[in-house]
Amino acid sequence: MTLIYKISPGKDWQQAEARGRFSGAPVDLADGFIHFSAADQVRETAAKHFAGQEGLVLVAIEAEALGEELKWEPSRGGALFPHLYGELDMSAVRWVRELPLGADGAHLFPEGL
Template identity: 60%
Template sequence: MGRIYKILKQGEWEAARAAGVFAGSAVDLADGYIHFSTAAQAVETARKHFAGQADLMVLEVEADDLAGADLRWEPSRGGDLFPHLYGPLPTAAVRHVAPAPLGPDGAPQLPELA
């Protein structure tokens, strides 16, 4: 399936690491699932939903590592299929974490995504 990405606040990631599991950001909890993006979707997600927010991190997860978890690909923005995880994300499934500092335009600058 490939790599999927979660953008979140640094404090949320630190709390998740300490707990061993990420239950979701406020929007995830409100919607009932953890929002992820593919590499192709992540830049627009960052621009649209995280502009002006400092101290952001990007989690990289191999979708196949969530086998047995309730990962669903559902239509969202423009009909694109987005990965949604209906349940907590074990922090052990996170393969890489990188900062996403704000660029001059106020949009988070994502690292190179696979």
């Protein structure tokens, strides 16, 4: 099983859970797909796009559960990033964890990631 990751404000994620699907953050809606990161990309994503933000959650999604709507496409520096062309159904979510800030202002990721 391949896990991909979404960083989201906790309140936005709670609303998505209540709806049973995640349609995307404003940047996702503007780009026409939901942005995700692979395990080796998610720390850089947090530092680049969420620096210093509190109240975030890290969501792990099973990539294979997303089917053909998930595309791995070149982005930052030519690296392939996972993009979902559709809504994220909560059945593909494997876990959700808080993404707190450490004393140095960087986000603290779960062990093993």
